[in-house]
Amino acid sequence: MEAESTENAIETRGLTKRFGRFTAVDSLDLEIARGEIYGLLGPNGAGKTTTIKMLCGLLKTTDGRAQVAGMPAGDRRASADIGYMPQEVALYEGLTVHQNIRFFGRVFGLSGRQTDEREEELLEFVNLAEWRDVLVARLSGGMKHRVSLTCALVHSPALLLLDEPTVGVDPELRVSFWDYFTRIKGRGRTIVITTHYMDEARRCDRIGFMRDGRLIAEGTVPEIQSLAGKEDLEDAFMVLAERSEGGEAA
Amino acid sequence: MRSPRFLTVTSRVFKELRNDRRTLALIVIAPVFAMFVFGLAFSGEVHDVPLIVVNQDQGAAPVPGAAIVSISGKIIANLDTKTLSISTESDPAKARSDIEDGDAYGALVFPEGFTASVVSEPSGATTSIELLLDKSNINVATAITQAVNEALLETMDQAGEKPPVTVDMVAVFGQNAKFMDFFVPGIMAFTVYLITTLLTLITFVGERTSGTLQRMLATTLSERDIVMGYAVTFSLIGMGQALLLLIIAILVFDISVVGNVLLAFLVIALLAVVSQAMGILLSSTARREAQAIQVLPFVVLPAFLLSGIFWPIEAIPSWLRPLSYLVPPTYAVDASRAVMLKGWGVSEIWIDIVALLAMAAFFLTLAVFSLKTRKD
Ligand SMILES: Nc1ncnc2c1ncn2[C@@H]1O[C@H](COP(=O)(O)OP(=O)(O)OP(=O)(O)O)[C@@H](O)[C@H]1O
Ligand SMILES: [Mg+2]
Numbered sequence: 313m314e315a316e317s318t319e320n321a322i323e324t325r326g327l328t329k330r331f332g333r334f335t336a337v338d339s340l341d342l343e344i345a346r347g348e349i350y351g352l353l354g355p356n357g358a359g360k361t362t363t364i365k366m367l368c369g370l371l372k373t374t375d376g377r378a379q380v381a382g383m384p385a386g387d388r389r390a391s392a393d394i395g396y397m398p399q400e401v402a403l404y405e406g407l408t409v410h411q412n413i414r415f416f417g418r419v420f421g422l423s424g425r426q427t428d429e430r431e432e433e434l435l436e437f438v439n440l441a442e443w444r445d446v447l448v449a450r451l452s453g454g455m456k457h458r459v460s461l462t463c464a465l466v467h468s469p470a471l472l473l474l475d476e477p478t479v480g481v482d483p484e485l486r487v488s489f490w491d492y493f494t495r496i497k498g499r500g501r502t503i504v505i506t507t508h509y510m511d512e513a514r515r516c517d518r519i520g521f522m523r524d525g526r527l528i529a530e531g532t533v534p535e536i537q538s539l540a541g542k543e544d545l546e547d548a549f550m551v552l553a554e555r556s557e558g559g560e561a562a
Numbered sequence: 563m564r565s566p567r568f569l570t571v572t573s574r575v576f577k578e579l580r581n582d583r584r585t586l587a588l589i590v591i592a593p594v595f596a597m598f599v600f601g602l603a604f605s606g607e608v609h610d611v612p613l614i615v616v617n618q619d620q621g622a623a624p625v626p627g628a629a630i631v632s633i634s635g636k637i638i639a640n641l642d643t644k645t646l647s648i649s650t651e652s653d654p655a656k657a658r659s660d661i662e663d664g665d666a667y668g669a670l671v672f673p674e675g676f677t678a679s680v681v682s683e684p685s686g687a688t689t690s691i692e693l694l695l696d697k698s699n700i701n702v703a704t705a706i707t708q709a710v711n712e713a714l715l716e717t718m719d720q721a722g723e724k725p726p727v728t729v730d731m732v733a734v735f736g737q738n739a740k741f742m743d744f745f746v747p748g749i750m751a752f753t754v755y756l757i758t759t760l761l762t763l764i765t766f767v768g769e770r771t772s773g774t775l776q777r778m779l780a781t782t783l784s785e786r787d788i789v790m791g792y793a794v795t796f797s798l799i800g801m802g803q804a805l806l807l808l809i810i811a812i813l814v815f816d817i818s819v820v821g822n823v824l825l826a827f828l829v830i831a832l833l834a835v836v837s838q839a840m841g842i843l844l845s846s847t848a849r850r851e852a853q854a855i856q857v858l859p860f861v862v863l864p865a866f867l868l869s870g871i872f873w874p875i876e877a878i879p880s881w882l883r884p885l886s887y888l889v890p891p892t893y894a895v896d897a898s899r900a901v902m903l904k905g906w907g908v909s910e911i912w913i914d915i916v917a918l919l920a921m922a923a924f925f926l927t928l929a930v931f932s933l934k935t936r937k938d
Contacts, residue, residue: 368780388782396780402773406578418570419781447581463777 319382321346321471321502322367326376329362329525336362338525339376344504344518346470349497351516352506353549358522360506361399364473367504368396381471392420395469399476399506401456405449409440409459412448413466420467427466434462437492439485454480461489472503478512490515510545521549528556567783571791575765579799585761593753593803594810600749600872601742601815608705610647614657614669617650622678633680633717634672637691640713640720641670645705654692661696668706669694735904742815747826747902748871750807751833751894754800758834759861761799762792762841767854770845775933785933789842789926793835800834801827821905826898829911832918833894839925840890846932865891893917 322344329337337359344350352360365371367378369386383390403412410431417427435441438458448456461477478486490512493503505516513519514533521529521536529536529552533545540548540555579585621632641648649666651657657669671692679689693710697703718725769775778788804827811817844861848854865871868878869891878886886892897914900906908915 365776370776370780388784391780391782394780396777398773398777400773402777404574404578404774405772406581407574408581411574411577411581415570415574416777416781418573419567419778419783421567421782 319346320344320379321348322350322378322380322504324367324376324378327363327366327373327378328375329359329366329371330374335525337366340525340527342520342527344502346502347497347500348517349493349503349505349515351513351519352504352522353508353513353519354522355553359525360522361475362525363522364396364475364504364506368394368473392467393470395464395467395472395474397461397464397472397474397477399479401453401460403448403456403460403463406447408445408447409435409451409462410444412459413462416463417466422467430466430468431462434465437488438462439488454482454485457481458485470501472501472505474503474505476506476508478507478509486512513545521552523553523556526556528552566787566790568787568790568794571778571783571788572794575792575795578765589757589761589799589803590806592757593749593807596753597746597749597807597811597815601745608645608702611645611668611702611705612666613641613646613648613706613709614651614660614666615641615648616652616654616657616669616671618652618654618674619672619676620674620678622675622681624681631677633677634691636720637672637713637717638670640716642709642712645709658694661694664696667696667699667702670710740815740817742811743817743903744899745871746807746811746815746817747898748869748895750804750826750830751891751898752865752869752871753807754803754830754834755837755865755891755894756862757803758796758800758837759841759844760858762796762838763844763848763854763857763861764851766792766842766845767848767851771850779933785930788933789839789929792838792842793926796838797831797834800837801831804830819902821901821903822907823902825908825911826901829894829897829901829915829918832915832922833890836890836918836921836925839922839929842929843925843932864889868892870895887917890918890921893921 320343324340324342327340366373367380378385381390381393413431414427457480518532520527540551542548617634619634621630623630654671660666695703844857868886869889875886893914897911900911
């Protein structure tokens with residue numbers, strides 16, 4: 313299933329999404345290598361979710377092209393290699409944790425045994441083993457997010473597109489999430505992650521900073537820091553944002 | 563051997579239903595409730611209609627010197643007391659005012675000297691009785707008229723008089739058929755149609771609003787798998803409902819079924835497939851669960867009124883009739899009725915089956931298409 317290892321996991325050229333006359337994503341050029349953790353950052357409405365939805369084929373692109381897991385974005389043949397975690401919880405509230413995980417395992421063609429094995433492992437990791445047979449409707453918001461992450465991971469995809477996976481998750485668990493991400497990255501998995509947390513941004517191999525649909529800065533953490541001349545990432549983004557606005561005015 | 567992927571959707575929807583007692587109750591209880599309510603209310607039989615009898619007849623001797631007889635009395639005795647609830651009154655004017663006040667639906671007035679004139683009239687001449695009726699309620703008025711006519715015929719029969727012409731009824735189909743026999747296939751089709759459409763509509767609006775539909779579409783499941791998965795679920799549920807209704811109809815209402823019940827179930831399952839595809843299609847018009855309710859009248863009313871559940875298509879004005887052929891239950895009602903009452907087989911109901919298949923193909927295609935075009 314894996315395409316050539318030299319190829320990037322994600323490549324976009326001029327990727328654009330317009331809703332009517334509003335441009336949500338503006339000619340985005342991305343190159344994300346295999347085995348990389350790439351953080352997409354940016355204020356609310358920057359276009360992060362829209363980008364991710366285009367990458368997993370849920371939104372048609374208006375312009376430009378995108379290659380994901382060796383296929384054009386939206387090609388069903390790539391779906392098996394992608395694990396998508398939407399920003400909203402998107403679980404069956406009327407099913408138990410186990411039933412949700414089993415469903416998302418089965419749709420990827422896993423056998424009952426395989427999903428059960430993965431489930432045990434993943435529930436251990438998100439610390440929800442005792443909640444296995446509880447209806448999702450009865451879980452707290454953070455717990456739902458953890459189950460949702462589990463559902464995205466169940467088929468061990470090569471590429472993970474995670475839209476704010478750590479929202480509402482307590483700090484201790486967030487740390488263990490990132491340990492896990494780093495661990496599976498070591499096994500060649502590619503992870504694209506959106507976040508508003510700077511400590512998480514710092515753990516990414518590279519970050520892309522989006523604003524008004526455009527990628528206004530990209531690079532490793534030190535690169536971003538030196539680009540902005542600020543040590544603090546938050547300050548760095550402020551400077552970069554102002555600079556891009558200034559550039560627009562000029 | 564891997565099972566087809568759409569069955570994962572089927573099994574998931576079943577699990578959701580199993581976890582949801584309310585919906586489960588809707589599936590099981592609603593059809594049974596509908597059958598009892600409609601079955602008892604619309605049974606077509608009229609009971610205990612208040613009728614006033616005013617008998618001014620004194621009776622007469624058939625031949626001079628013989629004992630006095632009262633033909634009016636005999637007729638009154640022959641009135642069907644199940645249909646009618648009879649009270650007597652001596653003043654015709656009072657009887658009339660009772661009807662005007664709504665205390666009675668009719669009054670049967672025998673004039674003075676009724677028996678005498680019947681006995682003495684030469685044959686061929688007629689004597690009349692007066693029947694005052696509240697005809698604002700056609701069903702009741704018809705029931706009274708029929709009961710009075712039957713009493714007259716029976717009295718004549720007892721007197722050895724024969725009416726000049728009689729009609730012999732021969733039941734080609736439906737020997738001893740009761741209203742329920744006619745009604746059960748209709749209510750079967752209607753409840754399956756209604757509940758399936760509603761349930762898919764609500765479930766699917768849920769899939770859309772919760773984001774699970776998008777999530778499914780980001781997996782290896784295709785739009786077709788999703789629609790197929792739902793179709794299998796709801797055709798099975800539809801058959802289950804039909805089976806339940808049939809069992810209760812046989813046990814409680816003692817209906818008689820002459821045809822192949824399996825064929826009737828197949829027709830109902832086809833209807834369920836059409837209905838669930840409509841439900842998915844309709845869900846694309848609703849962004850929130852509450853909006854789904856707005857399409858309800860358009861789902862319920864045409865099917866209720868035009869599909870021939872309560873009265874035959876032939877009773878629908880001809881200009882409206884083409885609409886009947888646009889509502890899916892019409893074909894299922896017609897086919898399951900023909901199978902269950904007349905014992906017809908595929909060779910007789912194939913038109914209905916083809917119509918349902920065509921509708922299924924049409925709506926399934928549209929449903930798949932509606933999922934695809936959401937990615938604007
Ligand atoms: N279906 C849609 N129709 C119209 N506009 C949309 C649609 N989806 C998103 N937008 C707009 O596109 C812009 C980008 O939205 P997007 O959800 O991608 O932002 P985001 O970066 O994910 O923000 P957040 O951090 O809040 O999740 C927003 O201004 C939003 O209003
Ligand atoms: Mg977002």
